[in-house]
Amino acid sequence: MYITDKSGFTKETKGQRVVSDVTCPFCGSACDDIVCVVEKDPKTGNEHIKEVYNACKVGTANFLPCKGAERFTTPLWRESKKDDFEPITWDDALEKTADILLAAKHPLIFGWSETSVEAMRYGVRLTELVGGTIDGQVTHCHGPTVQAIQEVGYPTGTLGEVKNRADMIVYWGCNPLNAHARHLSRYSTYVSGFFRRHGRQERKLIVVDPRRTDTAKLADEYIQIELGSDYEIFQAMRALLNDAEVTKDPIGGVPLDTLKGLLETMKSASYGALFFGLGLTHSESKKNNVEAGIGLVQALNDHTKWQIMPLRGHYNVGGLNQVLSWLTGYAYAVNFTRGMPRYNIGEFTGVDMLARKEVDAMFNIAADPGAHIPQKAAMTMAEIPLICCDIHPTPTTELANLILPGTHDGIEAEASCYRMDGVPIHMRKVHDPPAGCKPANHVFLEELVKIVEKKLELPHVMQ
Amino acid sequence: MAIIKLNVTSGATVPQGVVAKGGGKKLTDYKNTAAIIFLDKQDFKKLETYPGTAVEVRNAFGKVIVTAQLTPDGPHPGVAFMPRGPWANVIIDPDTKSSGCPMYKNTEVEIEPKPELSPLEMADLMKQEYIDKL
Numbered sequence: 008m009y010i011t012d013k014s015g016f017t018k019e020t021k022g023q024r025v026v027s028d029v030t031c032p033f034c035g036s037a038c039d040d041i042v043c044v045v046e047k048d049p050k051t052g053n054e055h056i057k058e059v060y061n062a063c064k065v066g067t068a069n070f071l072p073c074k075g076a077e078r079f080t081t082p083l084w085r086e087s088k089k090d091d092f093e094p095i096t097w098d099d100a101l102e103k104t105a106d107i108l109l110a111a112k113h114p115l116i117f118g119w120s121e122t123s124v125e126a127m128r129y130g131v132r133l134t135e136l137v138g139g140t141i142d143g144q145v146t147h148c149h150g151p152t153v154q155a156i157q158e159v160g161y162p163t164g165t166l167g168e169v170k171n172r173a174d175m176i177v178y179w180g181c182n183p184l185n186a187h188a189r190h191l192s193r194y195s196t197y198v199s200g201f202f203r204r205h206g207r208q209e210r211k212l213i214v215v216d217p218r219r220t221d222t223a224k225l226a227d228e229y230i231q232i233e234l235g236s237d238y239e240i241f242q243a244m245r246a247l248l249n250d251a252e253v254t255k256d257p258i259g260g261v262p263l264d265t266l267k268g269l270l271e272t273m274k275s276a277s278y279g280a281l282f283f284g285l286g287l288t289h290s291e292s293k294k295n296n297v298e299a300g301i302g303l304v305q306a307l308n309d310h311t312k313w314q315i316m317p318l319r320g321h322y323n324v325g326g327l328n329q330v331l332s333w334l335t336g337y338a339y340a341v342n343f344t345r346g347m348p349r350y351n352i353g354e355f356t357g358v359d360m361l362a363r364k365e366v367d368a369m370f371n372i373a374a375d376p377g378a379h380i381p382q383k384a385a386m387t388m389a390e391i392p393l394i395c396c397d398i399h400p401t402p403t404t405e406l407a408n409l410i411l412p413g414t415h416d417g418i419e420a421e422a423s424c425y426r427m428d429g430v431p432i433h434m435r436k437v438h439d440p441p442a443g444c445k446p447a448n449h450v451f452l453e454e455l456v457k458i459v460e461k462k463l464e465l466p467h468v469m470q
Numbered sequence: 471m472a473i474i475k476l477n478v479t480s481g482a483t484v485p486q487g488v489v490a491k492g493g494g495k496k497l498t499d500y501k502n503t504a505a506i507i508f509l510d511k512q513d514f515k516k517l518e519t520y521p522g523t524a525v526e527v528r529n530a531f532g533k534v535i536v537t538a539q540l541t542p543d544g545p546h547p548g549v550a551f552m553p554r555g556p557w558a559n560v561i562i563d564p565d566t567k568s569s570g571c572p573m574y575k576n577t578e579v580e581i582e583p584k585p586e587l588s589p590l591e592m593a594d595l596m597k598q599e600y601i602d603k604l
Contacts, residue, residue, distance in 0.1 A: 033491055064484055068492035076493035088601055146570040154569070186482040217479070218543040218551060234477055234549055235576045285481065289575035293567065320482075340570060356570025378495070378556045381564035381572050382532050382599065385556075389600035399493030402556045405596040 022047050023057065030434040031066040032121065032417035034187045035319030035427030036166075036194065038062065043070060043437045054438040056418075063188030070418060070437075077400050079412035080443035088389065088408065101451065103409055104370065105458045107392045111368030113344065114139035117357050118374030118396075120321035122413070122448045123422030123434075127330040129452035130372070131341075132469055136459045140342045140366075142357035143327045144320065144374050151288040152317045153328060153338045154352060155297035162304055164280075164314040165428045171200035172312075175276035177213045179300065180237060180286020181318050182220035190318070191225070195280065211276070213269070215240075216286065230269065233260035238292040241299035244270055248306045279313040285320075319427035322417070326425040361387040371395045372448065373413065377402030396448070413448055414440045420447035471518045471583040478507070478527070478550045478561065479575045486553040495592055504555035505534075505589035507581070508541040513550070519583040526587070527552075527561050529579045532599070534560040535587045550579070556595055 029041040044058040059070040072078070082100030083092035095103075108114045116134045119127050120143050134141040145153070155161075169176070176195045183190040191197055191212075199206040214226040223229040232240060236259025243258045247270055256263040273279055281304055287296040297317075304315040319325050328338040335341045337350035340357070353359055357376070360366050361384035368391055377385055378401060388406050395407035404410050416422040419440035425431050445451040453469070460467050485503040494500055507527055514521065521540040526533055534557050541551060552558035554574070563573035590598060 033487075065487035065491050068488045071492070073489060073492035073494035073497060073499060075497055077496060078493065088604060142570075147566075147572060147574075150570045182481065185484050185487070188484065217549055218541070218546050220543050223543075231546075234479060286479075286575060288571055289479075289573065291573070291576060293569045293571055352570055353566065353568030356566065358564070358570055358572055359566050359568070362564050362566075375490075375495075377596065378490075379554060379559065381559050381562040383564040384572075385559065386600055386603070389604060400496040402495065402592055402596050405593055406600055 022049065026435060026437045028435060029437055030322075030417055030424065030432055031062050031069065032322045032415065032434065033066040033069050034322060035324060036187045036190050037322045037424055037426040037432050038066065038189050038193055039432055041066070041070075045438050053441070056437060065188060072399070078398060078441060079410055080441050081412060083410040085408055088406065092410065097445070097451070100409060100411055101455050101458055104394050104411070104455055105462060107368050107394060108133070108137040108139065108370060109459065109462060111137070111139070111392070113366055114368040114370065115357060115360060115366040116141045116370045117143060117376060118372040119143040119327045120145060120324040121373035122323065123416040123420070123424065124323065124326045124330055125423060125447070125449040126372070126416065126452050127327055128334070129449055129456050129469070131330065131334045132456050133370075133452065133459065134341070135343045136456065136463060136465070138344050138346065140340070140344075140355050140360065141331065142340045142355065143324070144379070145324050145327050145339050146356045147358050147380060148285060148320045148324060149288055149317045150339060150352070150356065151294035152297050154294040155301060157338075158294070159298050159301050161301045162308055162314055163316050163428070165430055166194040166426070168314070169280045170194050170198050172202050172278040173280045174203065174209055175211045175213070175273065175279040177215065177273070177279065177281040178222055179215045179281060179283045181282060181284020182216065182222050183282070183284075183318060184221040184225070186284070186320065187318055191222070195282070211272070213272070228269070228272070230261055230265060235290040235292075236260065237287055237290065237296045238299050240266065241296070241303050245299070245303050245306055248303070273307055273313070274310045276311055276313070279307065279311065281313065281315045282318050283315070284318045316428060323424035325427060325429060326423070329425050329429070358384045361385075364390075366391060368392045369394070371403055373397070375401040375403050377406050411451065412444050414444045414446065416448055419444070422447070472516060473580055473582045474513060474516045475578065475580050476513060476548050476550050478552055478558070478577050478579050480552045480554050480558040480562065481574070483553045486555060498591060500555070500592050501589055504553045505536045505557040506539050506553055507536050508539050508543070508551040510541055510544045510547045510549070512545070512547040514538070514540065517581060517583060519585070524584050524587050524589065526582045526584045527579050528582075529561050529577065531563060532560040535584060535589050537589060538581070538583075550581070556592060557589065560599060
């Protein structure tokens with residue numbers, strides 16, 4: 008017997024189930040065309056994913072964990088970070104979490120990019136109740152991009168527009184083939200679009216990067232620039248576009264004639280899309296790089312149609328910006344110490360507060376700051392009480408006092424997320440979470456919020 | 471063997487991503503895919519060593535042992551690449567210049583071959599760098 012899903016995918020059903028149109032919970036591309044074959048263990052009755060179709064290599068690893076990968080299924084506690092972990096009950100774990108966060112003078116509620124929008128809502132309420140700061144990976148990834156957008160706006164569009172219209176793609180300071188592997192094939196370069204039926208043949212691919220990355224190797228034109236020279240190059244191109252005289256040659260390691268040629272090529276596009284990555288936000292000029300890039304694209308719109316978009320890292324990193332914006336008015340780094348939301352980059356940004364040792368407790372969810380923030384900030388995490396919610400062991404769980412077993416939102420629970428272009432996507436559930444885990448991350452966060460409210464003698468107001 | 475100075479940039483790679491997303495951060499695979507520094511051919515010549523050698527990467531922020539590999543993305547002399555992870559973050563400049571965003575893409579380091587050493591596993595690295603210092 009065979010079953011056929013909406014996309015025409017067929018599979019034998021002997022103890023197997025096919026789930027189509029699954030959204031991949033890996034990168035900001037949030038590909039929603041994944042097909043999973045789920046198998047039931049006849050002995051235990053537990054389901055697991057047997058096969059995955061359409062996902063990239065990293066995305067597939069989300070659905071099919073590494074051989075030998077450990078999964079947390081019960082909360083683990085240790086009083087001292089030098090001790091071993093001991094299992095405790097969920098009730099005790101949530102009680103301890105509430106006590107730690109309420110006892111702290113300035114707790115940091117951090118992470119969120121790899122969980123659902125529903126969970127983030129409770130995160131904001133939790134931060135408000137404990138008078139802490141909420142922040143996430145968004146700050147040390149595309150935080151400077153958000154700052155630049157706040158200052159100068161940005162001419163953008165959706166990935167669908169790129170797919171259907173764009174005939175020129177520029178990847179600047181990014182390597183999507185490694186970080187967003189299906190971006191080229193699904194949204195930008197190789198895909199056949201409504202006005203670009205022949206896909207790659209109708210599109211020109213340009214890559215600008217200090218390294219000849221895998222993406223650069225596929226490009227029609229690759230321009231190698233010096234590390235940290237993006238600002239200078241963008242400004243020179245803007246000057247050239249405005250017919251100003253540029254006397255320096257070369258600029259950022261690129262001959263002036265090459266830049267002039269690049270500009271002419273960009274002006275010749277009928278619809279161009281510039282994607283930029285962390286190369287702009289993680290080097291010296293940070294938001295100024297992005298502002299200059301946006302300025303170039305704005306100026307190009309005097310000649311032809313161009314759009315610009317950041318390549319967001321995690322599948323729901325844009326979600327935190329959206330949720331915080333609609334609930335507090337600010338996109339990230341929101342502080343509730345005075346009972347009302349305040350926002351100040353540098354003051355309330357997670358890495359800065361940790362590096363300055365201004366935080367005395369931390370709740371981390373769906374993030375791995377232990378692996379991804381510099382040593383000075385990570386050292387503070389080791390020094391203070393740390394609660395970490397994750398599905399697998401990470402460098403952060405190595406520094407934690409309390410580990411809460413997370414649910415893989417988007418695979419083990421329905422979830423909502425925001426793709427890199429700001430399009431909200433509903434993620435289908437593939438199978439149940441393992442025994443011991445909550446049905447979804449927002450379920451335990453709601454319980455935690457209720458416990459904190461009870462301790463503060465406040466009514467539960469969230470619907 | 472010599473000591474050289476260059477700029478490190480860090481970022482995502484597919485092998486490191488597969489292990490990280492597959493929940494294998496406590497496995498040796500993580501060390502094998504993330505405790506790496508990719509160097510240019512010319513920098514290997516200056517370093518007077520071969521790909522696959524353990525090197526100490528150090529600066530004012532810390533020092534870490536990783537394996538030096540030949541970059542597939544060259545030529546980029548004077549620029550090294552480290553996959554993101556706890557090894558790279560030992561030497562990343564934590565200064566955000568009040569932006570919330572450290573210098574992941576441009577940190578100066580000194581590299582010295584240490585063929586007698588090998589990179590630590592993730593759990594051992596976290597213990598040595600953070601827990602033991604408490």
